[in-house]
Amino acid sequence: VAEWYKANGYQFVVISDHDKVTDVSTLNKKYSSEKFIVIPGEEVSMAGNPQVPHHANAIGAVKLIESPERGPHGGRNARLLVDCIRRTGAIPMINHPACGGWGYRELLWIRGPYLLEIANMSDPGINVGVEEAWDMLLSYGQRVYATATDDMHRLESPESKQGPGRGWVVCRVKALTQKDILDALRNGNFYASTGVELEDYSFDGKKFEVKVKPIQGCTCKIQFIGKWGKILQETEGTSAVYEVSGEHEPNSYVRCRVICGGKTAWTQAFRIGK
Numbered sequence: 616v617a618e619w620y621k622a623n624g625y626q627f628v629v630i631s632d633h634d635k636v637t638d639v640s641t642l643n644k645k646y647s648s649e650k651f652i653v654i655p656g657e658e659v660s661m662a663g664n665p666q667v668p669h670h671a672n673a674i675g676a677v678k679l680i681e682s683p684e685r686g687p688h689g690g691r692n693a694r695l696l697v698d699c700i701r702r703t704g705a706i707p708m709i710n711h712p713a714c715g716g717w718g719y720r721e722l723l724w725i726r727g728p729y730l731l732e733i734a735n736m737s738d739p740g741i742n743v744g745v746e747e748a749w750d751m752l753l754s755y756g757q758r759v760y761a762t763a764t765d766d767m768h769r770l771e772s773p774e775s776k777q778g779p780g781r782g783w784v785v786c787r788v789k790a791l792t793q794k795d796i797l798d799a800l801r802n803g804n805f806y807a808s809t810g811v812e813l814e815d816y817s818f819d820g821k822k823f824e825v826k827v828k829p830i831q832g833c834t835c836k837i838q839f840i841g842k843w844g845k846i847l848q849e850t851e852g853t854s855a856v857y858e859v860s861g862e863h864e865p866n867s868y869v870r871c872r873v874i875c876g877g878k879t880a881w882t883q884a885f886r887i888g889k
């Protein structure tokens with residue numbers, strides 16, 4: 616798995632097997648002189664009912680995390696799962712929430728910042744409604760950072776469902792170290808993508824600037840999105856600027872989504888106003 620991701624231009628990968636922490640130290644020794652690191656992790660699952668999977672990734676997990684028993688209340692389950700991961704120092708990420716029957720009402724139970732898989736590329740059908748849920752959570756004041764992931768189960772067939780190389784995150788780091796990458800993930804200093812690359816983006820509290828790497832033969836749609844998922848501005852091209860103006864309700868934010876030839880990139884949401 617590590618070889619595939621390295622050969623395909625990635626600079627890091629998190630190994631997150633179901634209820635198992637893989638020791639990645641040998642791999643990192645092997646890659647010590649290359650620009651590639653392997654980060655340990657675990658996909659923690661709550662026991663019971665595989666038809667309604669309650670899964671969350673523990674990014675940076677160093678030892679097996681015992682999952683709490685699920686109860687009848689979906690929201691309480693989500694909160695327990697995130698809490699048990701955070702307690703170990705790992706970064707919690709809610710996986711394929713819609714599969715687990717978790718919409719924004721359940722996810723609102725979670726305390727503290729966490730990552731939310733809005734684009735799980737193992738089966739795009741399972742992402743229906745998740746980006747909208749993200750907007751609801753942001754609008755109610757939660758700190759939630761969106762991710763795109765492969766949820767890769769079939770390395771040998773990149774073209775099949777659950778193949779590699781379809782969803783990823785791009786972190787802004789000073790150095791390619793595990794610490795810097797985990798810090799970037801923890802603080803939302805990254806964007807998520809299913810194929811659109813950003814040249815750069817910045818927000819200084821007033822002005823949101825985005826530059827997109829052009830994709831040949833495709834016109835990019837650059838959207839700025841605010842509270843409750845409202846589209847604030849939409850332009851075509853490879854760069855755009857959105858200027859914040861006027862008064863803002865509490866929990867206002869702006870985020871950017873770029874759609875290009877059926878692929879998407881999502882920046883995190885930046886808070887605006889008081």
Ligand SMILES: [Zn+2]
Binds near residue numbers: 658668670710711
């Ligand atoms: Zn899962």
